[in-house]
Ligand SMILES: NC(=O)C1=CN([C@@H]2O[C@H](COP(=O)(O)OP(=O)(O)OC[C@H]3O[C@@H](n4cnc5c(N)ncnc54)[C@H](OP(=O)(O)O)[C@@H]3O)[C@@H](O)[C@H]2O)[C@@H](O)CC1
Ligand SMILES: Nc1ncnc2c1ncn2[C@@H]1O[C@H](COP(=O)(O)OP(=O)(O)O)[C@@H](O)[C@H]1O
C-alpha cells in the first residue's frame with residue numbers, strides 16, 4: 001500500500017493530504033451512517049494514521065458531533081498529519097489522561113501501516129479503559145497494534161467493532177488474530193487507481209470467486225464419466241474406512257465423473273455395504289495400487305484420510321508419488337498421509353520435483369503442518385501466509401494450510417486467504433471432505449492453485465448454506481446449493 005500510495009502521488013493523481021482527507025471522509029461517513037454520536041473520542045498517533053484521525057475529528061465536528069482528541073504524541077512536523085491537525089483546530093489531550101463514558105464511540109487512529117514496534121503501557125492502559133467502558137471502537141486502517149502484514153498483535157491491540165481500510169484489504173484483515181480484532185471490515189475507495197494496484201503484481205488474494213471462477217470446470221457436451229475426471233481414494237482397513245468414503249463422496253459431488261475407492265481386502269465388505277455409485281476396487285499394497293494406476297490412469301488421487309500415522313503410511317506415500325509419475329495428474333496428501341510422511345519429507349519433496357511428477361497438494365491443519373514443516377512452523381517471525389508460502393516452495397507443492405483463516409499457497413508465491421470460513425466446519429471428518437473436493441476439481445483439469453482455493457471456498461459455502469447441526473456426512477450433499485449458487489454467479 002505504501003508503494004501504491006507513493007505511485008498515486010508521484011503520478012499526480014492526487015496529493016498525500018488529499019488522500020488523507022478522502023480517508024477521513026470515508027471513515028466519517030461510515031460512522032455517521034451507523035452510530036448515534038452524542039460525542040466522539042478520537043485517539044491520534046504521530047503519523048498518517050493519526051492524520052486520518054484529525055480529519056475525522058474535523059468532519060465530525062462539522063456534522064455537529066462534539067469531539068475530544070487524545071494524542072499519544074504530536075503529529076510529525078511538516079507532515080500531512082500536521083496539516084490535518086491544524087485544519088481540525090482542536091486541542092488534543094494526552095492519551096495518558098484518557099477517560100471515556102460507558103458505551104462511548106471511539107475512533108482508533110493511533111497506528112496503522114507504520115506500526116514499527118510493539119505498543120507499550122501507555123496504549124495498553126488506554127485500551128483497557130476502552131474495554132472497561134464497553135466502547136464502540138472504529139479502527140482506522142487497522143486496530144492499533146495489529147501488524148498489517150501478519151495479523152499478529154505487537155504488544156497490545158483493541159477489539160474494534162468496525163475497521164475502515166483503504167483501497168484493498170491487507171493480510172491482517174483476514175489472518176488471525178487480526179481478523180477477529182478488526183470486527184467488520186469496510187474497504188473505502190480513496191482515489192488510488194485500480195491500475196496502480198494491479199501494476200504492483202500483488203500475489204496475495206482474498207479467496208473468492210473472482211480469483212478462480214474463470215477456471216472453474218464446466219463439463220464438455222461430449223464428456224463421458226472418465227473424461228469428466230476420475231478420482232481414486234485410498235481407504236484404510238476395516239476400523240477406519242469412513243474418512244476415505246467421506247472424501248470419495250465429496251469428490252463425486254464436486255463433479256468427478258468417476259470415483260474409485262481403493263480398499264484393502266479386509267475392508268471391502270464394509271465399504272461395499274456403504275457405497276453405491278462409488279466404484280470399489282481391491283488394493284492391498286503397492287503392486288495392486290500400481291496396477292490400478294496403469295489400468296485406469298486416474299486424474300487425481302487422495303491419500304491419507306483414516307490411514308493411521310504409522311511409518312508404513314508415510315513410506316507408501318513416497319512410493320505412490322514415484323509410481324504415479326507420468327500416470328496420475330495430481331495427488332492430494334491429507335491427514336495421516338501428512339503426519340506419517342514427516343520422517344520421509346525430504347524424499348517426498350524430492351519426488352515432487354521429478355520430471356513428470358504428479359502435482360502435489362498438501363492439506364495440513366496446524367498440527368500436521370508442524371509435523372511436516374517443523375522449522376517453518378517454529379519460526380515465530382513468520383505469519384501464516386509466509387509459512388504457507390515457504391512450505392509450498394520447500395515441498396514444490398500447493399500447501400492448503402487449514403484453519404479459520406485457511407491459506408492456499410503455490411510454489412510460485414501466489415497465495416489466497418479464506419474469507420468465508422465458518423466454525424460449523426470444526427467437526428470431525430470435514431477435512432476429509434475437503435480433500436475429496438480438491439481432488440475432484442484437479443481431476444476436472446482446474447489448475448492446482450485455483451482448484452485448492454475453489455475447494456476451500458465451496459467447502460465453507462456448503463457449510464454456511466447448511467447451517468447449524470452440520471456434520472461431515474452432510475457436507476457432500478450440502479455442496480449442491482453452493483454449486484448451484486456458484487453456477488448462477490458464473491453464468
Ligand atoms: N496507504 C494509503 O494509501 C494511505 C494511508 N493513510 C494512512 O496512513 C497510515 C500510515 O501512516 P504512517 O506510515 O505515517 O504510519 P502510522 O501508522 O501513522 O505510524 C507511524 C508513526 O507512529 C509511530 N509508531 C509506530 N509504532 C509505534 C509504537 N508501537 N509506539 C509508538 N509509536 C509508534 C512511528 O514512530 P517511528 O517508527 O517513526 O519511531 C511514526 O511516528 C495508514 O495506516 C493510513 O491510516 C491515509 O492517510 C491515506 C492514504
Ligand atoms: N473455526 C473454524 N472456522 C473456519 N473453518 C474451520 C474452523 N475450524 C475448522 N475449520 C475447517 O474445518 C476443516 C477441518 O479439517 P480437519 O482438521 O482436517 O478435520 P478432520 O481431520 O476431522 O477431517 C478444515 O477445512 C478447517 O479449515
Ligand SMILES: [K+]
Pocket residue numbers: 049108109110111112139140141142143144
Ligand atoms: K489504527
